Amino acid sequence: MSATYRASVITRRGGPEVLQVQTLPVPEPGAGEVRVRVRATGVGSTDVLMRRGSYQYAPKIPFAPGYEVVGDVEALGPGVTGLDVGQRVAAITVWGGYGEVVVRPAWDFVPVPEGVDDAEVVALILNYVTAWQMIERVARPKLGQLALVTGANGGVGSALLELLQSRGVRVLAAVRPDKYDWARSLGATPIPARSVPLPEAVHAVAPDGVDVAFDAIGGRETAQATRATKRGGMVVAYGFMGASKNGKPSTWLTLLTFWSAFVGTLLAGRRGAFYGITMRYRKDPAPYQSDLKALLQQLEKGQIKPRIALRLPLLEARRANELIEAGGIEGKLVLVA
Numbered sequence: 001m002s003a004t005y006r007a008s009v010i011t012r013r014g015g016p017e018v019l020q021v022q023t024l025p026v027p028e029p030g031a032g033e034v035r036v037r038v039r040a041t042g043v044g045s046t047d048v049l050m051r052r053g054s055y056q057y058a059p060k061i062p063f064a065p066g067y068e069v070v071g072d073v074e075a076l077g078p079g080v081t082g083l084d085v086g087q088r089v090a091a092i093t094v095w096g097g098y099g100e101v102v103v104r105p106a107w108d109f110v111p112v113p114e115g116v117d118d119a120e121v122v123a124l125i126l127n128y129v130t131a132w133q134m135i136e137r138v139a140r141p142k143l144g145q146l147a148l149v150t151g152a153n154g155g156v157g158s159a160l161l162e163l164l165q166s167r168g169v170r171v172l173a174a175v176r177p178d179k180y181d182w183a184r185s186l187g188a189t190p191i192p193a194r195s196v197p198l199p200e201a202v203h204a205v206a207p208d209g210v211d212v213a214f215d216a217i218g219g220r221e222t223a224q225a226t227r228a229t230k231r232g233g234m235v236v237a238y239g240f241m242g243a244s245k246n247g248k249p250s251t252w253l254t255l256l257t258f259w260s261a262f263v264g265t266l267l268a269g270r271r272g273a274f275y276g277i278t279m280r281y282r283k284d285p286a287p288y289q290s291d292l293k294a295l296l297q298q299l300e301k302g303q304i305k306p307r308i309a310l311r312l313p314l315l316e317a318r319r320a321n322e323l324i325e326a327g328g329i330e331g332k333l334v335l336v337a
Helices: 045-051 118-139 155-166 177-185 198-205 221-227 251-267 277-283 285-300 317-326
Strands: 004-010 019-025 033-043 068-076 088-092 101-105 146-149 170-175 189-192 210-215 229-237 271-274 308-313 332-336
Touching: 019 317, 033 088, 033 118, 033 317, 045 317, 068 101, 068 118, 088 118, 088 277, 088 285, 118 155, 118 210, 118 229, 118 277, 118 285, 118 308, 118 332, 146 155, 155 170, 155 332, 170 177, 170 198, 177 189, 189 198, 198 221, 210 221, 221 229, 221 251, 229 251, 251 271, 277 285, 308 317, 317 332
Parallel strands: 146 170, 146 210, 170 189, 210 229, 229 271, 308 332
Antiparallel strands: 004 019, 033 068, 033 101, 033 332, 068 088
């Protein structure tokens, strides 16, 4: 085994150009830890927030991003039981996935069933669990109700479209006009995103508004999602894609997201919530582990089919980040070894 490995590392705050491939010493797992050889990792908006310096759970620079990994157990630290060398596992890592190896506590890892695709498993770890928990543990929409999904063509957005409809919920997908056919292919009704005010776009299709809105944009968009929701309905904010100005994080727009989700919804006669998967996982990992295992079983049985937008080589993280920031990605962008 080589004494070194390669990783795409954030060298300073900034755009995709700050991601540099570096050669690093292979770490030995400590007590209770596992070293995993990475097979695949995802690329998403949270990685962008980390790179631009506005994600509270990121470590100090320099570090490799990469929120989720699928890989093979390569080495076990002292005291680890229940996992075997060579076993395929999945974990929410928050950072570190852009490298060829990663070391984390053993309890972070969930065994992956035989026969399922690495990239599709990656889509479950962050995107599908996020969507699942917002639906099943936060909003709990009822059969036949109407939901709004902003940022619908992204990884979490496409997961929401699939999981909401499997629950019998009708969906309005806010997307660009060139993504209308894609949204229809997933069974959603497309509405324009940003070209007209969101409440206007929703009320043109649903005059009374939606029962629940899932807002990935944040910033001023959360207040618009509230106005697109009927009184007594619910708004779930979970992203900060719109909480930046001139490509840089905006403290004001971030605070506006939280104010709109908690106070603005209340004043408007709606219910509001903010969902953050890392915050929930750190508080209690058990629900996450249970939900990921349930989704892995659904994937194994062919009951869900994550949309993979593109597969790039593991160390092409810079190119992947350029594509994420350009927008328009349909589904999950995955780096594969």
